[in-house]
Each structure stands twice: as C-alpha cells, then as structure tokens.
Amino acid sequence: MATETTKNKYIEAVGRRKTAVVRVRLTAASKSSYIVNGKPLTTYFPVKELQVIVQKPMIDAATKDYSVSIVARGGGIHAQAEGAAMGIARALTKADALLRLPLKKAGHLTRDPRAKERRKFGLKKARKAPQWSKR
Numbered sequence: 431m432a433t434e435t436t437k438n439k440y441i442e443a444v445g446r447r448k449t450a451v452v453r454v455r456l457t458a459a460s461k462s463s464y465i466v467n468g469k470p471l472t473t474y475f476p477v478k479e480l481q482v483i484v485q486k487p488m489i490d491a492a493t494k495d496y497s498v499s500i501v502a503r504g505g506g507i508h509a510q511a512e513g514a515a516m517g518i519a520r521a522l523t524k525a526d527a528l529l530r531l532p533l534k535k536a537g538h539l540t541r542d543p544r545a546k547e548r549r550k551f552g553l554k555k556a557r558k559a560p561q562w563s564k565r
Contacts, residue, residue: 445517447516450509454500455500455521462494483508484500496522
C-alpha cells in the first residue's frame with residue numbers, strides 16, 4: 431500500500447520477531463541507504479552479521495533502488511534485525527509482486543513464531559523444577 435507524504439511516496443510494512451516490532455518504509459532512490467531509529471545501519475547494528483541479516487532481502491530480491499527507513503521497538507538487537515528483514519521483504523512484495531517467489535524461497539516472508547516461554551509458578555524457570563530431595 432503506497433502512501434503519499436508531503437512529496438515522497440513510500441511503501442510501508444511491519445516485521446516482527448519475538449517481542450520486537452519493526453516498521454519499515456521503502457522510498458524510491460537512486461542508491462540504497464538504511465536509517466534505523468535515526469541512525470545509519472552501521473551505527474545501530476555495529477556487528478557485521480546483523481547488518482547482513484537486515485540487507486539480505488534486498489540482495490535476494492536483486493534490488494538496490496530503495497532508501498530504507500526503519501523504526502524498531504522492543505526485543506533485542508538480533509530480534510530487531512530479523513524483524514527488519516521481514517519488514518523489508520514484505521514491503522518489497524508490496525512494491526513488486528514478482529519478488530514474492532524468490533523472497534518466499536529464501537524464507538524472508540515466514541514469521542519465526544518462537545518466543546520465550548512464560549515461567550510457571552512452583553518452578554524456577556519455564557520448565558526447570560527445584561531439586562528434589564528424598565529426605
């Protein structure tokens with residue numbers, strides 16, 4: 431769904447992972463750039479592995495003509511990076527429906543449902559019980 435701001439058109443999508451919620455906006459541009467929470471990608475995600483996770487959908491879709499604006503909330507930085515990748519993939523499919531198949535095959539459009547299990551009363555963690563003693 432393309433939305434028109436004052437002068438730039440952008441495509442918006444949401445990606446999630448664990449408790450992280452990431453909003454992604456793609457704007458047409460001559461060369462790609464990434465801004466995460468008002469900072470450049472290399473500043474917000476200093477680890478190279480996380481930068482690669484965020485950029486992977488653009489590489490798999492073979493497109494470089496978008497400026498990417500990311501707003502990430504909640505979770506840890508790894509969950510935010512994976513949520514951003516999912517948001518970028520969803521926005522790319524909104525921009526061009528033909529990109530859906532390669533992004534789907536690469537696994538970018540499937541949400542990872544795994545999250546931390548809640549702690550139950552009487553237990554130390556979600557499943558770990560206190561040590562049993564016979565006497």
